[in-house]
Amino acid sequence: MIDGTIAVAFAAAAVRVGTPLGIAAIGETVVERSGVINLGIEGAMLAGAFGAAAGAAEGGVVVGVAAGVVAGLIVAALFAAIAVGARVDQIIAGTAMTLGATGLTGLFAQRVWGTTGAGLSLPTLQTVRLPLLGSIPFVGPMLFRQSVLTYAGYLIIPIATWLLFHTRFGLELRACGEAPTAAASAGVRVARTRTIATLLGGACAGLAGVSLVLAQVGTFTERMTGGRGFIAIAIVALGGWHPRGVAAAALLFGGATALQYMFQAVGSRVPYQLFVALPYLLALAVLAVAVGRRRGPAALGQPH
Amino acid sequence: MITRSWVFLALCLCACGKQPDAAPSTAFKVALITPGSVTDAAWNAGAYQGLQQVKDSLGAAVSHIEAHTPAEQEEALRSYARQGYTVVFGHGYEFQQPAERVSQDYPKTIFVITSGKRVSGNVVPLVFRIHEATYLAGMLAGALTHSGKIGFVGGMELPPIKLGYDGWVRGARAVRPDVETRITYLNTFDDAAAGKEAALAMIRLGVDQLHHNADAAALGVFSAAKESANVLVYGANGDQSALAPDRVVASAVVDLPRAFLLVTRDVKHGTFTPHTESFGLQSGVIRLAVNPALQARWPAGLKERVQAASDSIAAGTLKVAAQAVP
Numbered sequence: 054m055i056d057g058t059i060a061v062a063f064a065a066a067a068v069r070v071g072t073p074l075g076i077a078a079i080g081e082t083v084v085e086r087s088g089v090i091n092l093g094i095e096g097a098m099l100a101g102a103f104g105a106a107a108g109a110a111e112g113g114v115v116v117g118v119a120a121g122v123v124a125g126l127i128v129a130a131l132f133a134a135i136a137v138g139a140r141v142d143q144i145i146a147g148t149a150m151t152l153g154a155t156g157l158t159g160l161f162a163q164r165v166w167g168t169t170g171a172g173l174s175l176p177t178l179q180t181v182r183l184p185l186l187g188s189i190p191f192v193g194p195m196l197f198r199q200s201v202l203t204y205a206g207y208l209i210i211p212i213a214t215w216l217l218f219h220t221r222f223g224l225e226l227r228a229c230g231e232a233p234t235a236a237a238s239a240g241v242r243v244a245r246t247r248t249i250a251t252l253l254g255g256a257c258a259g260l261a262g263v264s265l266v267l268a269q270v271g272t273f274t275e276r277m278t279g280g281r282g283f284i285a286i287a288i289v290a291l292g293g294w295h296p297r298g299v300a301a302a303a304l305l306f307g308g309a310t311a312l313q314y315m316f317q318a319v320g321s322r323v324p325y326q327l328f329v330a331l332p333y334l335l336a337l338a339v340l341a342v343a344v345g346r347r348r349g350p351a352a353l354g355q356p357h
Numbered sequence: 358m359i360t361r362s363w364v365f366l367a368l369c370l371c372a373c374g375k376q377p378d379a380a381p382s383t384a385f386k387v388a389l390i391t392p393g394s395v396t397d398a399a400w401n402a403g404a405y406q407g408l409q410q411v412k413d414s415l416g417a418a419v420s421h422i423e424a425h426t427p428a429e430q431e432e433a434l435r436s437y438a439r440q441g442y443t444v445v446f447g448h449g450y451e452f453q454q455p456a457e458r459v460s461q462d463y464p465k466t467i468f469v470i471t472s473g474k475r476v477s478g479n480v481v482p483l484v485f486r487i488h489e490a491t492y493l494a495g496m497l498a499g500a501l502t503h504s505g506k507i508g509f510v511g512g513m514e515l516p517p518i519k520l521g522y523d524g525w526v527r528g529a530r531a532v533r534p535d536v537e538t539r540i541t542y543l544n545t546f547d548d549a550a551a552g553k554e555a556a557l558a559m560i561r562l563g564v565d566q567l568h569h570n571a572d573a574a575a576l577g578v579f580s581a582a583k584e585s586a587n588v589l590v591y592g593a594n595g596d597q598s599a600l601a602p603d604r605v606v607a608s609a610v611v612d613l614p615r616a617f618l619l620v621t622r623d624v625k626h627g628t629f630t631p632h633t634e635s636f637g638l639q640s641g642v643i644r645l646a647v648n649p650a651l652q653a654r655w656p657a658g659l660k661e662r663v664q665a666a667s668d669s670i671a672a673g674t675l676k677v678a679a680q681a682v683p
């Protein structure tokens with residue numbers, strides 16, 4: 054049943070599904086390393102999706118990408134003002150951001166497109182086949198015949214790694230996540246550092262929303278992120294708070310999701326709910342077995 | 358002192374809760390609760406149009422709310438009943454049980470459950486025999502498939518959705534007995550990217566005719582068909598030809614505005630009695646909307662065959678459901 058072409062199609066689907074998760078999760082990794090947990094990235098991703106659709110309808114894909122990132126930044130900036138600035142409990146602030154963004158994007162969508170919805174007439178990003186790399190058997194179609202945003206996702210992995218582990222800013226950022234009081238007494242401006250980290254995470258979440266709209270479905274629907282922001286937060290832990298691990302975890306989750314669609318389409322008597330649960334069960338298993346002893350930033354979630 | 362103010366507050370709250378009984382409103386008020394966004398170009402959009410027509414044609418005061426989770430849905434039903442609404446539409450099978458619970462406290466409100474299960478006091482179902490139209494869509498798919506594989510993407514495994522799938526499969530088999538059928542459930546009606554991945558997986562396995570019942574998530578199914586060569590798609594619940602004019606063969610339509618008007622008119626004129634209102638092809642509420650742009654692809658004789666089947670279903674001589682449907 055599963056021959057070569059289907060294996061390739063599955064692998065490409067795994068990367069495609071993993072892309073928005075990976076981009077959002079790497080952004081959230083930077084945020085969490087600074088000691089902030091932002092449950093609002095689900096909302097930022099949804100805002101990014103709406104911004105992408107509205108921007109693309111108005112001025113084409115480039116405007117769509119920019120508008121989506123800006124929308125993600127706005128949600129993150131609000132979160133930073135409340136959670137970092139006013140030191141409101143991060144869990145509550147993040148949940149409020151997500152609930153607010155869910156309601157507002159729905160409201161705006163109905164204002165912009167009326168009750169007929171956005172339809173399928175938005176300009177979208179086409180798949181780009183990279184020269185040479187795209188011709189490698191199996192790996193080519195899997196990794197290098199994707200949309201530009203997936204390639205942006207590949208670039209974000211080394212950039213985030215470099216930022217976190219090879220710059221002075223990254224050192225200060227991680228210090229804020231481990232021991233903010235000590236960092237502050239060493240002269241690190243904790244609130245400023247955490248705000249910058251939160252904004253970077255918001256831009257990534259916005260970009261993840263953009264990829265859902267412009268690289269995948271080509272339209273905006275209310276609540277279309279379907280909990281991907283929360284999954285991204287789980288992926289951060291699954292990937293051990295390191296960009297490379299997080300990217301691998303996103304690919305694992307994307308693969309499990311693609312696999313469950315493949316299983317359902319092949320047809321079986323197993324209840325579909327079991328297939329739908331497959332990615333989550335797998336993530337849980339990996340979390341328990343492989344990364345059980347890995348710990349997150351010591352000051353994660355603590356206001357300073 | 359503090360205790361006394363708490364008791365006072367509690368009494369106020371009780372009084373507020375009972376208010377509609379004490380002072381019933383005389384206006385004709387109709388409310389709609391949808392389980393998803395009304396921008397889905399299908400199931401929920403049709404209901405919203407129905408509500409607008411009830412407002413325009415019958416002069417009703419109308420209100421609409423989205424309620425996604427069972428808890429929100431029950432609360433929305435209760436809230437409208439408390440405000441003295443005459444008719445409350447719970448738009449989908451999932452509203453049946455919460456409406457039965459709520460209706461015991463509010464006997465004056467009529468709860469209409471679209472695709473509902475049974476009459477229970479003042480809870481009444483509108484039954485849509487959508488399978489009569491999906492049977493016809495299935496016939497087209499059976500005739501137009503090259504690979505002999507057809508697929509269906511469902512939001513959740515709800516009885517009305519399964520019935521639609523059954524009709525689709527039976528129709529296809531009537532034309533091509535050896536047709537292979539696939540079905541995928543998304544467990545969501547909102548996530549269009551999930552709908553697209555599910556459709557793409559089927560297309561990779563050779564499916565070239567796709568039908569759905571997944572509301573907004575189905576936009577991804579249309580998107581997948583649009584970018585895959587030789588894949589045709591069939592709309593559900595509304596005429597969805599406009600979503601992909603060169604790919605949509607036909608849509609199994611539920612004319613929700615018409616059904617909404619019929620039932621609310623009876624209530625307004627005082628001629629309403631609780632009963633199961635069932636709509637099929639005969640009523641015109643259920644129909645197959647054909648996209649004329651693709652009709653040139655139909656093989657010779659197909660049009661007549663579909664028409665004959667449609668007539669037989671309407672006349673009651675051709676049964677298309679596995680179980681009895683009222």
